[in-house]
Amino acid sequence: MILRLAFGSLLARALTVGMTILAIALSVTLFMGVEKVRTGARASFADTISGTDLIVGARSGSVQLLLYSVFRIGNATNNVSWQSYQDIAARPEVDWIVPISLGDSHRQFRVMGTTPEFFDRYQYRGGRALDFASGHGLSDLYDAVIGADVAATLGYRVGDPIVVSHGIASFTQHEDQPFRVAGIIAKTGTPVDRTVIVGLNAIEAIHVDWQSGAMTRNTTPVEAIREMDLTPTAITAALVGTKSRLQIFGLQRWVNEYAEEPLLAVMPGVALQELWQIVGVAESALIAVSGMVVVTALLGMTAMIFASLNERRREMAIWRAMGASPVTILSMLVLEAMLMAAIGACLGIVLLYGGLALARPYIDAAFGLWLPIEPPTTQEALVLFGVVVAAAVASLLPALRAYRLSLADGMVVRI
């Protein structure tokens, strides 16, 4: 009966109570939403590359190697010679190896030279392979495969010509050797979306007439280039898969101790972890801010209960006259606060999942961030429990005041 009367009392003050519950609900939605995005982002981030055991590049830092080879951010300090690449490829532990050559760009997007094997070996989101939205892989020397963002931003379709610029943010174009869009990769949510992929030999081909970063006078005809040996002298990095996971460490040590050239091999998972520790500071700030929003909502509720006390002194006098002790009055107010918090928190979850269901396709398309809709985890259940408990604690302040008021007033209200 007490619970029913508490509900009735809340209903009777529907407007103020409703606003308070809404504030709690929105704060819980925000908090849990941030939590979802955070875990989703972390998972997406860790899912950028999978199936690759080692990334090999010129010696620098592991985060830097990861940044330029996988995220196409920044530049390599040095190249890996073709000789070294072949030495690594010849190691018995190596199951497959895919070379990557970076350095050129198309508009704001990086151009990556690689072998057709890249499309079979590059995996993301826990073993998903690249899919073609349209067209096919690299077959001709001047074929280019573009990521979903490249196609969407520049409006390219299969068959369109592409001219690659020399270097990054440069005005020199490889105009003499235009590429043709052969295929468009479906959205992955990884840096592949923002990459123009061409053959490793094509990178070599467009630089035939270039010497030390500048174009020479003579122009070799395309027909002649096609006849040339286009094996590169150096690459930027290589993705390596081993035959057995147990061999990863051995191969890594071998690469790191390679005498002919200073090289670095990193495990993508470890490097991603390191990188996330840098990026992760922002997520902590975000979660702290949304936590403060929850606290603010609960403070608002406390203020609302305080404000209601005066107009409810009459009601408390009735309870007292009927034999309720001041402790009963106190616990009724705490119960009321817990009810509001519980309803608010549940409403918050409904809002969160409703919003998630609506916004998920959009978020995936726009940010490549896949937010899974799963039943609330135990951690989230703990958050809800925490909100209700925090509400009970916060309501103790006005409840204690009500306790004192009802002791002083008794059955008579002196206002």
Next chain:
Amino acid sequence: MLLLGESGSGKSTLLSLICGIITARSGTVAVAGHDLGPLRAGQRDRFRAEQIGVIFQQFNLLPYASVADNIALPLRFAPSRRKRAGDIPATTTTLCRDLGLPEDAPHLKAGQLSVGQQQRVAVARALIGHPPLIVADEPTSALDAATQESFLKLMFNQARQSHASVLMVSHDARLATHFDRVIDLSDIVTTQRSAA
């Protein structure tokens, strides 16, 4: 019994003493043969719930609760009174009918009733479970003269059936004709002052 007294004469304080909300600094307060002095606060609350039906001047009811819930409210704190009340919904219906409330009254929200009807619900609440004492603090002051008359008649009828004593305070000496005993508080206070 009617307690007559001007405002400020200590009527409400006396009621609070009798109901065990406050304790006497000297002397003893006994209700229905029980001395309230040695009881702890919680016991006094329980005692009030079990033994005393309270009717206020006005605003007796929780406006958001149904009439039935309002009437059953004291039983929540008084287990033996609840036992005496028997089948609560049936008793509630009987009480409402006897007090001339509409048929569907128990299901209405208390706030929907007129002031006169609310006062009668308060009587039903005071009577449920047959407490030996009904304490009424100027229950008629919010009613007009004609309603006052019928309200008092109803209250006395029901109290008689329930074998309850009615202790009512008022400043209105005209009500004295309805009561077996009338005590004017000013007499007592004057007596004590002269004695001191």
